[in-house]
Amino acid sequence: MGKMVSLQVLSPEQESLIRETAPGYEIIQETGKEIDPQVIRHAEILLGWPKGYEESALDPESPLRWVQTRSAGVDMLPLEQLEEKNIMLTNASGVHAIPITEMIFGFLLSHTRYMHTAGKQQLQQVWKKTELNTLGELHGKTMLIAGVGEIGSETARIAKAFGLKVTGVRRSGRDVPHVDQMYTIDGLQEAVAGADIVVNILPLTDETLHIFDEKVFAAFKPGMFFVNVGRGPTVKTGALIQALQNGQIRFAGLDVFEEEPLPAGHPLWTMDNVLITPHIAGDTERYDERVFDIFLENLKAYTAGRELPRNWVDYKVRY
Structure with missing residues (x-):
């Protein structure tokens, strides 16, 4: 037996x-x-x-x-x-397609709809409105999904409901529903240049290790949104911090990191334009x-x- x-x-x-x-x-x-x-x-x-x-x-x-x-x-x-x-x-x-997709939009809405800042103000019992023209929308923006597998496909489907244009990067370059334009992984730099939001769901392989580096972040349009729910080591942390500091990235929602747990005293902890979750995006x-x-x-x-x-x-x- x-x-x-x-x-x-x-x-x-x-x-x-x-x-x-x-x-x-x-x-x-x-x-x-x-x-x-x-x-x-x-x-x-x-x-x-x-x-x-x-x-x-x-x-x-x-x-x-x-x-x-x-x-x-x-x-x-x-x-x-x-x-x-x-x-x-x-x-x-x-298994993770639904919870991670919901986490991605949670990150994005927390910033565009002021909830990230409002949560901090609530702890201090502060009533402070933002300026009318500083509240953003997802509608009409372009989202690039790097790593269009099961999770990326579900994210693309939901993105359409928000009125987003969707581009994607995948190793094969094959088209999938709800993605308007697909690039191969060699086209990542070109793909990020045309996006307002970049969502990283890439697996960790020899090919993707530190794929988000100084060159790729430099290709971002100033003021981009970046979400990482893939694998921490696909992103070069020093390059990410630099892009957050110089305004290339306006806001980052980060669930995964090169070093986990993220050490106390790490610069990412205290950045106002970063929202951190402890590698829980796929939990349900x-x-x-x-x-x-x-x-x-x-x-x-x-x-x-x-x-x-x-x-x-x-x-x-x-x-």
């Missing part, structure tokens, strides 16, 4: 669905802070990646054949070793439910000997 190990809590209904789909497997839940290494060592299927127990998962005698991660990004996993062992890897791409009360839906669809294919249909990770491109 094969063993599948879940690192997220399964409801009785979810366990029942697994048993119906894969009756020949033993289901083991390891959801505490301490995990039994021997359980990981004998798993054929992992729902979640056991950080800190990589040695057990990658043991030469381990029967591990498939890992379904609970994250969309896989750059923190030992991808070379997984590829060497020919282990199938699927991620949680799509429905997270586990959506991960499970991906896992179950893939499990049906796995037990039938078919190719996994959802979120297959290509080790060559690292996502």
